[in-house]
Amino acid sequence: xxxxxxxxxxxxxxxxxxxxxxxxxxxxxxxxxxxxxxxxxxxxxxxxxxxxxxxxxxxxxxxxxxxxxxxxxxxxxxxxxxxxxxxxxxxxxxxxxxxxxxxxxxxxxxxxxxxxxxx
Numbered sequence: 737x738x739x740x741x742x743x744x745x746x747x748x749x750x751x752x753x754x755x756x757x758x759x760x761x762x763x764x765x766x767x768x769x770x771x772x773x774x775x776x777x778x779x780x781x782x783x784x785x786x787x788x789x790x791x792x793x794x795x796x797x798x799x800x801x802x803x804x805x806x807x808x809x810x811x812x813x814x815x816x817x818x819x820x821x822x823x824x825x826x827x828x829x830x831x832x833x834x835x836x837x838x839x840x841x842x843x844x845x846x847x848x849x850x851x852x853x854x855x
Contacts, residue, residue: 741770741836741840745766745770745832745833745835745836749766749828749829749831749832749833749835763826763829765826765829765830765833766826766829766830766832766833767833768833769805769808769829769830769831769832769833769834769837770833770834770836770837770840771837772801772804772805772834772837773805773833773834773835773836773837773838773839773841774837774838774840774841775797775801776797776798776801776802776838777838777841777842777845778841778845779797780796780797780798781796781797781798782796782797783795783796783797784796784797784800784801786800805830805831805834808827808830808831808834809827809831811825811827812827812828812830812831815827815828
């Protein structure tokens with residue numbers, strides 16, 4: 737259910753910033769960004785494996801996902817300020833989905849002492 741809400745929030749965020757666009761909005765990246773928003777809230781200390789050069793190395797999820805959303809934000813702002821093509825990437829959908837996933841997880845996770853563990 738959360739992913740559906742994140743996808744809707746992502747679509748509305750993209751529409752809000754590109755009302756005059758005639759480019760169709762299709763994809764699941766906003767909902768996936770919502771999952772990333774939930775993950776960073778639930779497991780900020782976990783390490784995720786990333787490819788750096790030719791080496792796979794574990795890096796803090798906070799750094800990887802935090803860096804990704806910062807990149808999306810700057811790219812989204814640049815796409816608003818510059819009328820150049822964005823290559824079909826809906827940056828505002830990513831930002832809207834991420835914020836929705838973060839907010840919905842914050843609201844729905846409750847204050848239970850038992851937490852899920854990342855596996």
